[in-house]
Amino acid sequence: MLKKIYPAFSGNTRNFLLHLMLWVLLLSVPFMDMVTHRGDFDLWLLFRLIIALGLFYFNYFILVPKLLITRKLALYLAVIIPLVFGMSYLSALFTEFRMPRQAPAGFVRTFQPDFPMRYIPSLVTFTLHALASTMSRLYIEWSSTSKKQMATESEKRVAELMFLKAQLNPHFFFNSLNTIYSLTIKKAQQAPEAIISLSNLMRYVLYETDKDVVRLEDDLQYLSDYIELSKLRLTANNKVDFIVNGEADNLLIPPLLFISFVENAFKHGAAPVDDSGIHISFDISPKQIAFRVENTIHIERTAGKRSGVGLENTLSRINLYFPDRNFFSAFELDGRYIVNLIIAL
Structure with missing residues (x-):
């Protein structure tokens, strides 16, 4: 009797599709803003999302696998913390200098950093992106290791039982x-x-x-x-x-x-x-x-x-x-x- 085989996505494909759907949703925010407010396209918001995406995957593919998972915690923190603080500061700086859509007459823009109001929101945003990236990668690694361990133990039990029967x-x-x-x-x-x-x-x-x-x-x-x-x-x-x-x-x-x-x-x-x-x-x-x-x-x-x-x-x-x-x-x-x-x- 032939068994019908149904196509199924592999674990890597499922992860890719999940990430793709998430980022498409986030990157669509500027477009939704333009449609709902019938205004100009907010290029700066799109730019910030692209920066966040870069931070997410730089941490996901490079920092976590090469430093954190290999137990180089001090080096990982020495890289990720300045990176998050630096990107947060730059984001706050560019936001301050970004020209409004309709600048009032006689408007003169100066940079007067208001630390709590302008820097902390960016810091929280990029910290959450970094944490989400780290937790996602650690969960994927844990899940993969757990499945491999379960498969190995199952194979070992079968092999040992077969050997015991044979001997x-x-x-x-x-x-x-x-x-x-x-x-x-x-x-x-x-x-x-x-x-x-x-x-x-x-x-x-x-x-x-x-x-x-x-x-x-x-x-x-x-x-x-x-x-x-x-x-x-x-x-x-x-x-x-x-x-x-x-x-x-x-x-x-x-x-x-x-x-x-x-x-x-x-x-x-x-x-x-x-x-x-x-x-x-x-x-x-x-x-x-x-x-x-x-x-x-x-x-x-x-x-x-x-x-x-x-x-x-x-x-x-x-x-x-x-x-x-x-x-x-x-x-x-x-x-x-x-x-x-x-x-x-």
Whole structure:
């Protein structure tokens, strides 16, 4: 199905049109004055508007981008303040010497500067033009930076999630298939349940994790299926606990937020020959999720680096989705490795 494409103005085009409409409106004032008063064209008013336009865009295109935005505040003030005062003084000076439309007989014009009445109005006018120029440019820069930052964060979240999905240990799926095959050969009772668990895992990764958020109960079910399949490869020496306290109804989280910690626990905490234990627990409330993983430390399995790219990727995603609303700690205690993660919702 073809989608109809409607033309749209870009951000730069919209800004240009907005500025054009504003200045056309301002520059039309002398013409309106001529029409409404049926008098001569006020060339001086047009000249002042052109000077104001020059100040506006000199500040907009040169002073603000090259000085103010680059944090050269002192230099910016050293340029813009004398410029505004100088143009205001010249404007007041030319206004004083401007000849009236009908000069009375015997009129002699002298320049007697009345500071409050002649200089301050020009100063206020040009100051407002300079401020409008500065604020307009700063708003455009802020808006552009904000949009770029939002786009970058969105792309980063998508990229990190795709990478996390790609790096989920493919050996786990192959090992699970081999385990299920062995169970079917033996006609073990766990085989049908194992097939369903593996099917649920693959369906969740393929179809649910493309969403920005998923239901917490779905993510917990994914972890449960993963744990059940992982337990099939363990022996009686290994004990695994998975406990969920609280209600996960109506809570939404980013997908695959806890799997790396669970993978890490099985990778480093389960040894078929030695006694070992893995304890995974959730304490859930409407305002927070408290997640804890404990596993026995096996020296031969922790000789390498414990936290891989997947774990670092997960922590980065947590900080992106829950900035200043998460607490993470990982430490060793009495031969056990403990991970605590608390997320404020």
